[in-house]
Amino acid sequence: MSLLELKGVxxxxxxxxxxxxxxxxxxxxxxxxxxxxxxxxxxxxxNCITGFYxxxxxxxxxxxxxxxxxxxxxxxxxxxxxxxxNVRLFREMSVRENVMAGQxxxxxxxxxxxxxxxxxxxxxxxxxxxxxEACLRFVGxxxxxxxxxxxxxxxxxxxxxxARALATQPKLLLLDEPAAGLTSGExxxxxxxxxxxxxxxxxxxxxxxxxxxxxxxxxxxxxVLDHGVMIAEGTPREIQSxxxxxxxxxxxxxxxxxx
Amino acid sequence: xxxxxxxxxxxxxxxxxxxFYALVALGYTMVFGVVKLLNFAHGELYMVGGFAxxxxxxxxxxxxxxxxxxVAVSMVLAMIAVGFLGVVIERVAYAPMxxxxxxxxxxxxxxxxLVLQNGMLTLTKGQYVPFGAALGFGGVRLGSLFISYNQxxxxxxxxxxxxxxxxxxxxxxxxxxxxxxxxxxDMSRLMGINVNAVIAVTFFLGSALAxxxxxxxxxxxxxxxxxxxxxxxxxxxxxxxxxxxxxIPGAMLGGLILGLLESFGTxxxxxxxEWKDVFSFSVLILVLVFKPTGLLGKPEQERM
Numbered sequence: 056m057s058l059l060e061l062k063g064v065x066x067x068x069x070x071x072x073x074x075x076x077x078x079x080x081x082x083x084x085x086x087x088x089x090x091x092x093x094x095x096x097x098x099x100x101x102n103c104i105t106g107f108y109x110x111x112x113x114x115x116x117x118x119x120x121x122x123x124x125x126x127x128x129x130x131x132x133x134x135x136x137x138x139x140x141n142v143r144l145f146r147e148m149s150v151r152e153n154v155m156a157g158q159x160x161x162x163x164x165x166x167x168x169x170x171x172x173x174x175x176x177x178x179x180x181x182x183x184x185x186x187x188e189a190c191l192r193f194v195g196x197x198x199x200x201x202x203x204x205x206x207x208x209x210x211x212x213x214x215x216x217x218a219r220a221l222a223t224q225p226k227l228l229l230l231d232e233p234a235a236g237l238t239s240g241e242x243x244x245x246x247x248x249x250x251x252x253x254x255x256x257x258x259x260x261x262x263x264x265x266x267x268x269x270x271x272x273x274x275x276x277x278x279v280l281d282h283g284v285m286i287a288e289g290t291p292r293e294i295q296s297x298x299x300x301x302x303x304x305x306x307x308x309x310x311x312x313x314x
Numbered sequence: 315x316x317x318x319x320x321x322x323x324x325x326x327x328x329x330x331x332x333x334f335y336a337l338v339a340l341g342y343t344m345v346f347g348v349v350k351l352l353n354f355a356h357g358e359l360y361m362v363g364g365f366a367x368x369x370x371x372x373x374x375x376x377x378x379x380x381x382x383x384x385v386a387v388s389m390v391l392a393m394i395a396v397g398f399l400g401v402v403i404e405r406v407a408y409a410p411m412x413x414x415x416x417x418x419x420x421x422x423x424x425x426x427x428l429v430l431q432n433g434m435l436t437l438t439k440g441q442y443v444p445f446g447a448a449l450g451f452g453g454v455r456l457g458s459l460f461i462s463y464n465q466x467x468x469x470x471x472x473x474x475x476x477x478x479x480x481x482x483x484x485x486x487x488x489x490x491x492x493x494x495x496x497x498x499x500d501m502s503r504l505m506g507i508n509v510n511a512v513i514a515v516t517f518f519l520g521s522a523l524a525x526x527x528x529x530x531x532x533x534x535x536x537x538x539x540x541x542x543x544x545x546x547x548x549x550x551x552x553x554x555x556x557x558x559x560x561x562i563p564g565a566m567l568g569g570l571i572l573g574l575l576e577s578f579g580t581x582x583x584x585x586x587x588e589w590k591d592v593f594s595f596s597v598l599i600l601v602l603v604f605k606p607t608g609l610l611g612k613p614e615q616e617r618m
């Protein structure tokens with residue numbers, strides 16, 4: 056059974072259809088890419104998966120549990136975490152605190168414990184801190200934990216964001232254009248990191264990415280979205296030779312040439 | 315009295331007054347931080363807190379005595395009760411308005427303020443109510459300066475509450491979640507933070523601090539009035555803006571500055587105590603003109 060299963064998901068905004076009866080799945084422990092021209096609805100699909108948008112039709116299931124009527128924080132608790140196309144770290148909070156904030160839905164000490172700072176709360180606070188630091192080390196950030204997160208170099212901020220998503224202890228990690236703005240060296244590191252997230256933590260990864268060579272290298276399956284319709288699904292080799300996909304991308308290039 | 319005596323005495327008065335302002339200002343600034351709402355009903359929670367403390371003390375005094383112990387227990391219970399009142403107000407009046415235009419929720423806050431004020435007016439028939447605490451008049455004399463035990467306890471309790479809040483905000487998951495929501499509510503949701511629950515906690519804490527100030531003010535000044543929350547609400551708002559609204563250390567600093575300014579300002583030649591409000595609001599205008607973000611506030615970054 057698939058970890059994530061979307062069936063017939065349709066989403067409209069003010070009458071214009073953004074997603075049209077999309078069927079899509081991510082097997083447990085897989086690395087899957089979602090590609091497609093700009094404006095194809097990829098980020099909208101992410102927003103449907105995280106419970107941020109409510110599709111008018113269809114079903115979204117994680118591990119067999121319907122998430123459509125859940126609030127975003129409940130979906131996160133169920134096991135889906137994401138990063139953003141343009142990095143969105145919490146301003147005025149340190150690197151470590153950003154990652155600690157990601158553990159909110161996994162910590163059990165209640166408000167009363169926190170107000171009174173009972174021993175259980177202190178222990179949990181220490182455990183939260185340790186786990187945050189472990190997540191930071193995992194993504195390769197071993198220093199600067201007390202710096203304000205938004206003052207870090209861009210490539211580091213991207214990794215802090217991945218660490219924060221890992222801190223929510225997801226089963227499925229959604230990465231929205233994780234390679235955007237990275238140098239080629241940083242892209243190599245990212246490929247290694249995505250592999251380790253799956254291999255060492257057993258977390259399935261779903262990414263939106265425009266860097267085609269990166270997508271072809273790390274994906275086990277690729278899905279192609281065009282104008283809100285899923286036009287192809289398959290292995291990287293199958294996608295590269297798929298006629299519909301070639302047309303979709305060529306169409307866009309022609310549009311681009313008109314400019 | 316020498317100039318020095320006047321100085322030390324007014325310093326003390328300013329710190330006491332500033333503690334009240336700071337406690338109330340904290341609620342303003344916390345609520346503004348997480349929901350971007352100027353909760354103009356916040357001063358009334360101070361008033362309701364005073365009356366709640368009074369009511370609890372009249373029940374408890376036969377058992378615990380009307381001294382500081384009885385007042386302390388009444389204060390803690392009043393904080394809990396008014397904390398929940400704050401949460402109820404948020405759920406009933408503000409939560410449905412959070413996605414409405416900013417002006418609607420501001421008007422709602424004014425309405426809540428009127429409801430609480432007039433509710434208390436009806437209950438007390440507009441009369442001053444003696445608080446009924448017996449705190450004694452002891453104290454310590456340092457040269458010409460007399461510091462009463464009451465002043466010490468009051469400033470100490472206010473300081474402890476503020477320290478507790480600072481620890482809560484900086485060292486706990488809920489505190490971190492509060493700061494996260496202040497920065498980016500949508501992203502906080504996606505990071506698994508139950509935004510509504512954290513907003514409720516914020517209202518609880520802000521209201522509880524106002525109730526603590528209300529009870530202590532009642533015990534210290536000796537009487538309560540249904541209208542007592544109005545002016546302190548405005549002053550606390552001023553303090554929060556001076557310190558930088560949304561900033562917790564800013565609210566403490568703003569409260570203290572305002573308290574000191576008022577107590578010293580009344581000592582200027584030819585200026586009487588009826589002018590103290592003029593000082594506060596003049597400073598508010600100056601801050602808004604020259605440093606609109608307040609002393610410790612950070613400029614708002616608009617995200618495209």
